[in-house]
Amino acid sequence: MxxxxxxxxxxxxxxxxxxxxxxxxxxxxxxxxxxxxxxxxxxxxxxxxxxxxxxxxxxxxxxxxxxxxxxxxxxxxxxxxxxxxxxxxxxxxxxxxxxxxxxxxxxxxxxxxxxxxxxxxxxxxxxxxxxxxxxxxxxxxxxxxxxxxxxxxxxxxxxxxxxxxxxxxxxxxxxxxxxxxxxxxxxxxxxFDPEADGLTLLVIDVKAPHRHVDGEYAARRKSCENAAELLGVPALRSIAFEELDAALAKLPEDVDRRRVRHVVTEIRRVEDAVALMHAGRLRDVGPLFTASHASLRDDFEITVPELDVAVDTALSAGALGARMTGGGFGGCIIALVETSEADKTFTAIEKAFADNGFRAPTSLAATPSxxxxxxx
Missing domain, CATH: 3.30.230.10 (Ribosomal Protein S5; domain 2)
Incomplete structure (x- = not known):
């Protein structure tokens, strides 16, 4: 060195x-x-x-x-x-x-x-x-x-x-x-201080090679821009959560509908998470993480098997919530866990990765810094 x-x-x-x-x-x-x-x-x-x-x-x-x-x-x-x-x-x-x-x-x-x-x-x-x-x-x-x-x-x-x-x-x-x-x-x-509430925010690097990232990112951005143009708004932020169903009904392509649904519901999840954090209810933020991952997997379609296995395993091990974080197609997940369960959760993910023939993951505890x- x-x-x-x-x-x-x-x-x-x-x-x-x-x-x-x-x-x-x-x-x-x-x-x-x-x-x-x-x-x-x-x-x-x-x-x-x-x-x-x-x-x-x-x-x-x-x-x-x-x-x-x-x-x-x-x-x-x-x-x-x-x-x-x-x-x-x-x-x-x-x-x-x-x-x-x-x-x-x-x-x-x-x-x-x-x-x-x-x-x-x-x-x-x-x-x-x-x-x-x-x-x-x-x-x-x-x-x-x-x-x-x-x-x-x-x-x-x-x-x-x-x-x-x-x-x-x-x-x-x-x-x-x-x-x-x-x-x-x-x-x-x-x-946001999980440690003070006896919680740990685990970051798990799934070590998955990023696959076709540039073209996939560009396609999703283009889909969002096309949908915004069809709906007559400058950006999808302009669609209120309460107006989502009506907006989706105006879009002829299923792919565009799913992309829009992710963005609008994800914005609502951010607002809900902020309200829960202000109220000191960090454990209740966990299900929002999990709902976000499901939306990213099913509507935005940017997860890969390693990310999904890591999230599912963390939840099965007792995590309060888990989701991929970042641009997708590889990278990391985060899992909100009871501190007493953090080692057990990561060990379960290690085993699941070995069983699936994935590369060994690594972890770190994300202290807000x-x-x-x-x-x-």
Missing amino acids: STFEEVFGTTPDGAWRAPGRVNLIGEHTDYNDGLVLPIALPNQISVTASAREDGIVAVSSNGQDAVVEFALDSLRPGSVTDWATYPAGMAWILRESGYPIGGANLFVDSDLPTGAGLSSSAALLCATGVALLGLRGIEVDPAEVARLAQKAENQYVGAPVGLMDQMASMCCTAGHALYFDIRAMSTTQIP AGASKLH
């Missing part, structure tokens, strides 16, 4: 961190102007950094022998490739937005599982952003850093992502979920 000093031969000026996230509920409502409810994880990406005055940014990471260097003045989309695209993209958008960042040595470390759908890309962008700004003493509102990180991923990396992951990484607080209203662009901190900050 490398260190900053070993790679760059100098002492760092500081270190900054940004966490990964899981979304408790609200999947695939973000591009429909909907509602999401993520928490930040204790797992994070850290960037140890020192300033340099030659306009060069040098980036390396733990486990990487190579150092990638690029000049700030010559940064353009496509000019840096591979994993360094992300720190380069954040440096580019900060400069494009008028922030007077300078050259830097950046050393990236992470305890976020890769490929698990826990927003490692957003965490890397946000950690890079707070490090580059922090080195120069530039204070920027966390939500603005999140918006810049999204722009970097959209315009530099070329990924058409929404804003939820970056907002979670920057704006979450410990012991809370972030209620993010996409249409209003507003956030509210919702009390704080957003990006300086480490030292």
Whole structure:
């Protein structure tokens, strides 16, 4: 394992961190102007950094022998490739937005599982952003850093992502979920502290390879957009839950009806979850998780056998609720369990995966954590 000093031969000026996230509920409502409810994880990406005055940014990471260097003045989309695209993209958008960042040595470390759908890309962008700004003493509102990180991923990396992951990484607080209203662009901190109620939020990485993700995501987004156009609304958020049946009756295609039903009912589940959390009834949130998974499986059709087996096994083992989290077609599930039952639940999932010939899953306990900050 490398260190900053070993790679760059100098002492760092500081270190900054940004966490990964899981979304408790609200999947695939973000591009429909909907509602999401993520928490930040204790797992994070850290960037140890020192300033340099030659306009060069040098980036390396733990486990990487190579150092990638690029000049700030010559940064353009496509000019840096591979994993360094992300720190380069954040440096580019900060400069494009008028922030007077300078050259830097950046050393990236992470305890976020890769490929698990826990927003490692957003965490890397946000950690890079707070490090580059922090080195120069530039204070920027966390939500603005999140918006810049999204722009970097959209315009530099070329990924058409929404804003939820970056907002979670920057704006979450410990012991809370972030209620993010996409249409209003507003956030509210919702009390969510399972440990205090004797509960554990298990995150299970099912280790399933993502299958046909890009085309499938695009097809679902297109279906939602087509349905909104047929219904004469700017986005599916405009359809009230009470008007759902009437809206579905206007759609000629069954696929479109199922996609719309998921989005509208998922938005209602977010609202119900927030009300229960405010009332301190965390155990009653569990059935909403389970209903969300059924909708994602049957109406949105983005689960895979590993996700379904993990959810069904967790419920059979006594979980209060369980669902896939993230974009689907692989990634993770979350399960709300009594803390005394957490080990038993994961052991049951391990056995079920072995019985089905799946790769061995891994788990972590998702303590609702704080957003990006300086480490030292």
